[in-house]
Each structure stands twice: as structure tokens, then as C-alpha cells.
Amino acid sequence: MSVDQGVAVVDRSRCVGSGMCIVYAPGTFAHDDEAKAVVLDPAGDDLETVEIAVEACPTSALRLVGDQEEQ
Amino acid sequence: MTTLQALNRDRLKELFDLRSSYNSLMGGDFQTDPYPLWARLRAEAPVHDGTVHKLSGYPGEAFFQGLPFPDQPHFSAFTFAACDAALRDEVTFASSPAVVDGTGEIPGFETSMLSMNGAMHRRYRALVQPSFVPAKAGWWITKWIEETVQLLVDGLVDQGRAELNVDFCAAIPILTITHSFGIPIEQALEVRASLGTPAKIAAMLAPIVAARREDPQDDLISVLVQAELRDEDGVNQRLSDLEIYSFAILLLLAGSGTTWKQMGIVLTALLERPELLAAVRSDRSLLRPAIEEALRWTPTDPMFSRHVTRDTEFFGKHLPAGSVLHLCLGAANRDPARWDRPDEFDPRRPVKRSLGFGGGFHICLGMHVARAEMLVGIGALLDRLPNLRLDPDGPQPRYIGMYERGATEIPVVFG
Known part of the structure; x- marks a missing residue:
């Protein structure tokens, strides 16, 4: 993944486990045992797909950060 | 469950016809296509004074979440941006006018997590969310959906014709959700009929709850009796x-009515477009996008409400604390600011979230079960009913309803 590409970060306190991210980017996201979203594979979908999933999160629990940024 | 003989089809029709008295409270008999009017309202201003049904020319009173509250001022939002903003801001736009904490004397949705806010809502929702995640869709399909669907198709496959709205679409969700609760099929329709009388439902559930407390099974009531809520x-x-x-x-x-109507909307949209139906039949990967598009194009629940907790300026309107903001999700889902050719039903359009399942922290808990029911249900019809098409001699389906939209009837022939 190049440095100008983003990776998704999950805010666990806002995630309710709706699963919208998994609908739109099933290659990237999954749920843990508490039904909180986790990034399973940062390269599992192309960037545009991940952006659609981030925008789709109903509780604004996802954001994209650059590779260089502290997560 | 090995037979659906116990299902009383006349009773089914009575309970699952939008025009029946049972469904008229939510404006089920509303015949006008509201979308042209909603387009005009949306173009005029993001937020209007009044309720969605009054603004839509509905004669009389209609009820849904956020209604009636006759002593409060009502406003209605029609753009995607306004509806989305309100759904995402639960501090300004609460799900109930008062604090709901799950305790109280009377069971019902007013005391359920539907009406809770903030951390309280999050704690309750977290108890059941693991049973409703996408990864659980297989559990729902294998344990509760697939068998029901196949039995329903068994019952009509040799007839050459059918009315799919009631005999198929309506039966699947009510049987799935009651079955997953351990309620026997003989009582399934009584559950639907008694939803306005919570005490009756509680009486039906009491022996099951007691039994599961003793001996948990792999079902939803067992999930609830074993769930542990961490208090403050x-x-x-x-x-x-x-x-x-x-x-x-x-x-x-939520599980017995919505998916019925949404599945009927998907089916009708496909049957009205024979070329598209043929494409979905030959390339089944198109079925999921067709379902998503129907959820955008005509969501069965086109309105949900929020209660304004503090004076706020919102998309050009002053909303005083205590007022009710109706979110016309149906209009938001056809906002030309977000979708090209928004009035067109086009499953091949670029993928993007709509508000068909609502939004915010209260977004539909059962959406992946609903999707599974529609996928398995419509998939089985395409698998087993060759040359499925609308009955040219029957009444053509129409989309009706104010706050619960769906098809009038879906008469089909096949073979």
C-alpha cells in the first residue's frame, strides 16, 4: 500500500456493530466477539470501496487515516 | 417445523393486507404516489413545518413512531443531508421525549431500546447485536429461514399461479421471528394480531422465558435470558x-411487518421489469444489489422521528426544544444531490449507503436478517418457479401506504 493511501480506523466507543462496513467492504472489515468492527485486512478492498464503507457507518465510528499518521 | 398446515391463510390475508383495518392506522390505505410531492417539498426547502402525512396530503390522522404528540410543534426534513445529520446527532435529536431506562410497569416498545438514548441504549443493544451481525446470517438462514421458504414454495409450486404478497412475502418474516423465539406455528399469527396488546404477547412468552431460564437452547429467548447487563x-x-x-x-x-412489505417491493419492482428479472435470474449476484436498490428507491418505512432536546437552528429552520422532527427517509433516498436519476429503479447504479434501514445509533438491528430473508425468499422463487411473471389477467400490483409502504397484491403465473 502506498503512503498516500488511507487505512480505516475504528472508534470502538462509537461502534454499535451495525455491520454496515461489512456490507460495503467485506474484504476489509469483520466483527470481534463483542460485535465491534475490526480491520481484518487493510488491503482487502480498494480505497474507493473502503471510503464508501467509512461513509456508510451510521454512527461515524470509522475514519480513514494516512499511513504516515499516528493511529 | 415440518408443515405449514397450521397457518390459517384467511387470517394471514386479514393481517397482511395493507388496506385492511389492521394496517390502516399507519395509513396503509393511502393510494397516492407521494414521491412527486416529496420531490417538490425537498426542492423548496430541506425542512418544512408540519408532519410528513399532512404535507403529503394524507386525509386524517396517521400514526407511527413520533406521532401523534398533538401538543408539540412538528417539522419534517426531506433532504438526505438533513435526515442524515439528525440521525447522527442523538444529543440534539433524541429517540423519545423522556428518559427511558428499561424499567417500568408495562412491557412494550415504548420501554424498549427503540426509545432509549445514549449509553443506556448502547448497553441494551450490545446484548442482542451479536445475534444480528452479518456473520450470523448463516445461522438465521439454516435454523429459521430456509426451511420455511422451501415449505412455502412447496405449497404453490404445482399451482401455476400464486399471490406472492400475502402467501409468500408476509409469511416468511413472521414465521422466522416467531420460530426463532420458540413460539409454535399455531400461535404465530396470534402474535402478529396481538402486537397492540403487549400483555397478551407477554402471556405467550412467559412459559417460554421460564423454560429457557431452566434450560437454554440455541434461540433468541435463550440469548436474552442469559444476557448480562453491566450497570453504571x-x-x-x-x-x-x-x-x-x-x-x-x-x-x-420490527421483525414481522417490515420485511414482508420490503420483499414485496423488491419482487414487484423486478416483475414489472421482465428484462431485469431475467438478468437477475441468470446472474444471481444481481439479486443483492436489486434488494439494496429497492431499499433506496421505496423503503417500506419512509419516515422515522426524533425529539428535539434543545433549541437549534437546523437547515434553515429554528427548531424549539420539545418539538418533533420527522425524517422523510423516502424523500432523502431520492435526493438528486446524492443520486443521479434518483427516481429510476436501477440495481446497477454505483453502490452507496441509503437510509432504507434508518441511520445513527438506532439503525435497524435486524437488517442483515431482513436481507437474508429477501435473498433466500426471492432466490427460491427464481430457482423453483420457471418463467415467473406477473399474471396478465390479474390486478396489477400498486405501491401504497403512508408510513408503511408496500404492494397491494402480487398475482403471478409461472411454468
């Missing part, structure tokens, strides 16, 4: 019977 002091507590009844009533209410 960090102490884990099991749900009371009353909390379980409220939870169950919410799930039964």
Missing part, C-alpha cells in the same frame, strides 16, 4: 422478565 456501577445483572418482554415485543414488531 459495573455490576452484571440478568434482564428481568419485563425487560425481556419489551425486548421481544420490539423484535416481533
Whole structure:
């Protein structure tokens, strides 16, 4: 993944486990045992797909950060 | 369950016809296509004074979440941006006018998590969310959906014709949700009929709850009796019977009506477009996008409400604390600011979230079950009913309803 590409970060306190991210980017996201979203594979979908999933999160629990940024 | 003989089809029709008296409270008999009017309202201003049904020219009173509250001012939002902003801001736009904490004397959705806010809502929702995640769709399909669907198709496959709205679409969700609760099929329709009388539902659930407390099974009531709620002091507590009844009533209410109508909308949209139906039949990967597009194009629940907690300026309107903001999700889903050719039903359009399942922290808990029911249901029809098409001699389906939209009837022939 190049440095100008983003990776998704999950805010666990806002995630309710709706699963919208998994609908739109099933290659990237999954749920843990508490039904909180986790990034399973940062390269599992192309960037545009991940952006659609981030925008789709109903509780604004996802954001994209650059590779260089502290997560 | 090995037979659907216990299902009373006349009773089914009575309960699952939008025009029946049972469904008229939510404006089920509304015949006008509201979308042209909603387009005009949306173009005029993001937020209007008044309720969606009054603004839509609905004669009389209609009821849904956020209604009637006759003593409060009502406003209605019509753009995607306004509806989305309100759904995402639960501090300004709360799900109920008062604090709901799950305790109380009477079970019902008013005391369920539907009406809770903030951390309280999050704690309750977290108890059931693991049973409703996408990864659980297989559990729902294998345990509850697939067999029901195949039995329903068995019942009509040799007839050459059918009315799919009631005999198929309506039967699947009510049987799925009651079955997953351990309610026998003989009582399934009584559950639907009693949703307005929570005490009756509680009476039906009481023996099941007691039995599952003794001996948990792999079903939803067992999930609820074993769930542990961590209170503010960090102490884990099991749900009371009353909390379980409220939870169950919410799930039964949401799970027995919505998917029926949405599945009918998907089917009708496809049957009205034979070329598209043929494409979906030959390339089944198109079925999921067709379902998503129907959820955008005509969501069965086109309106949900929020209660304004503090004076706020919102998309050009001053909303005083205490007022009710109606979110016309149906209009938001056809906002030309977000979608090209928004009035067109086009499953091949670029993928993008709509508000068909609502949004914010209260976004539909059962959406992946609903998707699974529609995928398995419509998939089975395409698999087993060759040359499925609208009955040219029957009444053509129409989309009707104010706050619960769906098809009038879906007469088909096949073979």
C-alpha cells in the first residue's frame, strides 16, 4: 500500500456493530466477539470501496487515516 | 417445523393486507404516489413545518413512531443531508421525549431500546447485536429461514399461479421471528394480531422465558435470558422478565411487518421489469444489489422521528426544544444531490449507503436478517418457479401506504 493511501480506523466507543462496513467492504472489515468492527485486512478492498464503507457507518465510528499518521 | 398446515391463510390475508383495518392506522390505505410531492417539498426547502402525512396530503390522522404528540410543534426534513445529520446527532435529536431506562410497569416498545438514548441504549443493544451481525446470517438462514421458504414454495409450486404478497412475502418474516423465539406455528399469527396488546404477547412468552431460564437452547429467548447487563456501577445483572418482554415485543414488531412489505417491493419492482428479472435470474449476484436498490428507491418505512432536546437552528429552520422532527427517509433516498436519476429503479447504479434501514445509533438491528430473508425468499422463487411473471389477467400490483409502504397484491403465473 502506498503512503498516500488511507487505512480505516475504528472508534470502538462509537461502534454499535451495525455491520454496515461489512456490507460495503467485506474484504476489509469483520466483527470481534463483542460485535465491534475490526480491520481484518487493510488491503482487502480498494480505497474507493473502503471510503464508501467509512461513509456508510451510521454512527461515524470509522475514519480513514494516512499511513504516515499516528493511529 | 415440518408443515405449514397450521397457518390459517384467511387470517394471514386479514393481517397482511395493507388496506385492511389492521394496517390502516399507519395509513396503509393511502393510494397516492407521494414521491412527486416529496420531490417538490425537498426542492423548496430541506425542512418544512408540519408532519410528513399532512404535507403529503394524507386525509386524517396517521400514526407511527413520533406521532401523534398533538401538543408539540412538528417539522419534517426531506433532504438526505438533513435526515442524515439528525440521525447522527442523538444529543440534539433524541429517540423519545423522556428518559427511558428499561424499567417500568408495562412491557412494550415504548420501554424498549427503540426509545432509549445514549449509553443506556448502547448497553441494551450490545446484548442482542451479536445475534444480528452479518456473520450470523448463516445461522438465521439454516435454523429459521430456509426451511420455511422451501415449505412455502412447496405449497404453490404445482399451482401455476400464486399471490406472492400475502402467501409468500408476509409469511416468511413472521414465521422466522416467531420460530426463532420458540413460539409454535399455531400461535404465530396470534402474535402478529396481538402486537397492540403487549400483555397478551407477554402471556405467550412467559412459559417460554421460564423454560429457557431452566434450560437454554440455541434461540433468541435463550440469548436474552442469559444476557448480562453491566450497570453504571459495573455490576452484571440478568434482564428481568419485563425487560425481556419489551425486548421481544420490539423484535416481533420490527421483525414481522417490515420485511414482508420490503420483499414485496423488491419482487414487484423486478416483475414489472421482465428484462431485469431475467438478468437477475441468470446472474444471481444481481439479486443483492436489486434488494439494496429497492431499499433506496421505496423503503417500506419512509419516515422515522426524533425529539428535539434543545433549541437549534437546523437547515434553515429554528427548531424549539420539545418539538418533533420527522425524517422523510423516502424523500432523502431520492435526493438528486446524492443520486443521479434518483427516481429510476436501477440495481446497477454505483453502490452507496441509503437510509432504507434508518441511520445513527438506532439503525435497524435486524437488517442483515431482513436481507437474508429477501435473498433466500426471492432466490427460491427464481430457482423453483420457471418463467415467473406477473399474471396478465390479474390486478396489477400498486405501491401504497403512508408510513408503511408496500404492494397491494402480487398475482403471478409461472411454468
